Amino acid sequence: MRERFRQLWIRHKVITITVVVLAGCGVVLGAVGLSRRSPTVPTYQVKRDEFLDSSQFHGEVKALKSMTISAPAEAGDLQIVKLVADGAAVKSGEVVVEFDKTKTEQDLAQYGSALKSADASIEQARAQAQLTEEEDKTAVLKAGYDVEAAKLEASKQEIVSKIEGEKARLSLADAEQRLSEADTKQKSDRNLNQATIESTEQARNKAKYDVERAEHALAQMSVRAPSAGTISILQHWTGSGRAPYRAGDRAWPGAAIAELPDASTLRISARVDETERGRLALKLPCTVQLNAIPDRQFTGHIESISEIASLDFSGVFPPARNFTLEIILDQTDSRFKPGITGEVTVIVDRVPDAISIPAQALFQKSGHTVAYVWEGSQFEEREVQVGRRNPDKVMIAQGLDAGEQVALKEPAGKE
Helix, strand or coil: CHHHHHHHHHHHHHHHHHHHHHHHHHHHHHHHHHHCCCCCCCEEECEEEEEEEEEEEEEEEEECCEEEEECCCCCCCEEEEEECCCCCEECCCCEEEEECCHHHHHHHHHHHHHHHHHHHHHHHHHHHHHHHHHHHHHHHHHHHHHHHHHHHHHCCCCCCCHHHHHHHHHHHHHHHHHHHHHHHHHHHHHHHHHHHHHHHHHHHHHHHHHHHHHHHHHHCCEEECCCCEECEECEEEECCEEEECCCCCEECCCCEEEEEECHHHEEEEEEECHHHHCCCCCCCEEEEEECCCCCCEEEEEEEEECCCCEEECCCCCCCEEEEEEEEEECCCCCCCCCCCEEEEEEEEEEEEEEEEEEHHHCEEECCEEEEEEEECCEEEEEECEEEEECCCEEEEEECCCCCCEEECCCCCCCC
């Protein structure tokens, strides 16, 4: 009996020890598993690499030299009936845009009729002036004759009665008055006729000018390319915003419809504010990604930076004052034309062997810049110091080491 009790006790002791050992192993394995738990948010492994200190701007292709193809400046309401395609290659003298000629042809017919009427009025006025002049000359001659006859009668007063002599003197006075009136009328009619002729001539000159202007406008209804090149259709305001001109659109007199740029003068133009301008210098290298040419990235350098700020009307209102940046590219492309836009990245400096992380791996907390570093089984909040920035990455001056993992999203419970 005692032996059996001893065996039971030994068995119980073994079981107890086994349970304790197994429990201990479980704790150890759990701790090991916990220490190897993966982060619950995306992370980035910190590494040393060359850091590109850069600035990014929105740019647009512009030609320093180009010829503008415009609507006639002396026409009225204009409607495009034919327009070459945007980007089309044209030869010198080839028709680029044609406008509806109906209204101009009607105006020309009306002005031509007015010119003919003015010519007829001038001839009529001259004929009437000549007729009046002849009548006035006749009246003056007759009045002069009457004066001479009256003088002859008045000279007989010595041999006629006193009464007859007085009558002769009165007749002479009447004749001289009629002569004076005839002279005055002749001068007045001459001036009036001259004024009438001048007035009709002025009306004719205006009608002639209108005809010449309409003929000139009609000749301009077909606008031709001044030289060979690639056409760039310009944009205008429509009811739904800005859009390129097309057949059927209306244009105001003198409106710029298209451009024929000099391909050798194409540049990328960008606007930069005062803080960024101080970081830039001539000849700094750039990369350009154009929206219309997504399959190719261009390289180039800064060719010029404006010294004086100017108003930028392409942004918000009121317009800001900033500087113009001109960039020349190292490559060319047949798809390269004025008006297309893209992103310009200017490489300000290169920092070798720098620690950098994505910009989204930094967070602001209680007025400090922090990163969340994975330490074994959890994220540790760590304050860092930023050295430089570019549009995508941040160079860390202090707070992180190569090989560490940082959260790309704020971990739960850290907000």
